[in-house]
Amino acid sequence: MDKHRILLVDDSPNELRILMEILKDKYAIVAATSGFQALKMIEDDAQIELVLLDVMMPDLDGYETCEKIHQISPDLPVMFVSGNTQTEEILKGFDVGGLDYLTKPIDAKLVSRKVDVVLDERKKMHELEDENKSSTDMVMSVIASAGHLGTVLGFLRSGLKIKTPEGLVSALFDVFDGLNIDACVQLRLENRVINRSSDMVMTPLEKDLLERASQMTSRFLEKGSRYIVNFENVSVIIKNMPVDDEMARGDLRDNLMMIIEDTNALSMKVGQLGADQGAQFSEVKANLTLRDELLDVVATMKMVENIELEHKQKSLDLLDDMLLELEASFFNMGITQYQEESITQIVQGRAKQINGHIEEALHVEENLAALRERIKVASELLS
Structure with a gap:
């Protein structure tokens, strides 16, 4: 010594x-x-x-x-x-x-x-x-860890409000800013891929590394100040991990795993939400199309109904005119009373049958009118 x-x-x-x-x-x-x-x-x-x-x-x-x-x-x-x-x-x-x-x-x-x-x-x-220095360092480390944990918990809570992939990526980089992290992120969705960097412009090398990261079989890879994390739908490259403070590095590593794992889960939610919204839009569009078609049917049925009523009224008027003209012409025909009564009975019988058919047609029209109202109500429900 x-x-x-x-x-x-x-x-x-x-x-x-x-x-x-x-x-x-x-x-x-x-x-x-x-x-x-x-x-x-x-x-x-x-x-x-x-x-x-x-x-x-x-x-x-x-x-x-x-x-x-x-x-x-x-x-x-x-x-x-x-x-x-x-x-x-x-x-x-x-x-x-x-x-x-x-x-x-x-x-x-x-x-x-x-x-x-x-x-x-x-x-x-x-x-x-x-x-004292060790205690101070420990206290400062705990304070820093608590601050980092608050940032992480804030991100986890905000996940309930995130509705879009772009919102998810923005929330992730807000966390990175709070942790003083420079990073590159690739978010993989069903129909597209989102790449983003803390430096705003992603270099070709960073894009290549993210593509390679997405093929990794391991969950993470460490190399000096670089730390790569990969999940099914998200890959992240951290560019400035602490290298001289193992405690800070370990703390940051744990927080990052929580954040990125949650990001992966949220990516599935926002991706499904986007698909659901697309399906809902398609359904709404289909409903609107069906509603318009039903309204056209209602309008057509109404038009046909009006035409039929008009034709039936004209038929009744013509039948009444025919009977009146027939009775008036009996005086000029030179026929007997018996013949006149026989012809009148035949014409009146046929007129009665015609009126019966018209009544039946009116009953059908009532059913059509009821159907038209039901179709109209259905179209309003689709609005």
Whole structure:
């Protein structure tokens, strides 16, 4: 295991040797004899974990050096070493960011124990920061997943309102936008194919890949940032899957499978709905045609009925005129009373028969009129 790296800073070589003897067995020691040299070493060596810093140094004293150290590395702990034990000096050390204050002459056991404590606390702090970062990442991942799940659920709910294939494709790309996904989609219906891309214009290569995807025997294929999903009626190419975050990739993969599987099911519904609408349109068109035909039949029957009534009335009028003319002509025929009565009986008998036939025809006309009304009602129901 690598030793913790400590920087000792003192303008006195003798003081440096004392500290090095105390700490060299447990720690990796580097040393500087001035504040400026210490700053240069900290800039060049990111492995330094602790600085033991003398206060009284020429050019740049310990307090100024500490302030500049924290400009370079804000979290690097600094312990002051000084022969000045006045409270004001100790407080000044804390004011500039010192973590502890060791007084000279050096107590080896005290120095060793305090260094151990500082480095142990630093280790715990880093572990806590890592845990916090991990927890934060997890929380952010959960929040992102919840947001993605909300987008997915919104799409699943909207499926109840989607009526057309175009509406289905638009809803699918709304979800992709919410998930920050660039994609190409092929939706296969009974009588046509819809291709669409997030970039609006689909390249020939993308079209070829979608055609190949539609022939896949497996449900999905992954290659770097590309993710291809294929169902019976829909194929999707995702062009920007995350490659460095496996958790995000897995979460997105699960959501995509739900979305695309639901899209496949909805494609069957909207396709059938379109077919049903076409059938309904054909049925309505046929009904309208039948209605028009029935109305024509009603009109024709009415016309025939009127003509027949007119002819029957004329026949009755002619028959009445014939009887009147026959009676008037008897005076000029020179026939006997018996002959006149016989002829009159024959004519009246035939007239009675004719009237009977006319009555029967009128009864038939009543039935035709009733039929005409029924046809008229049927045509109105088809409207």
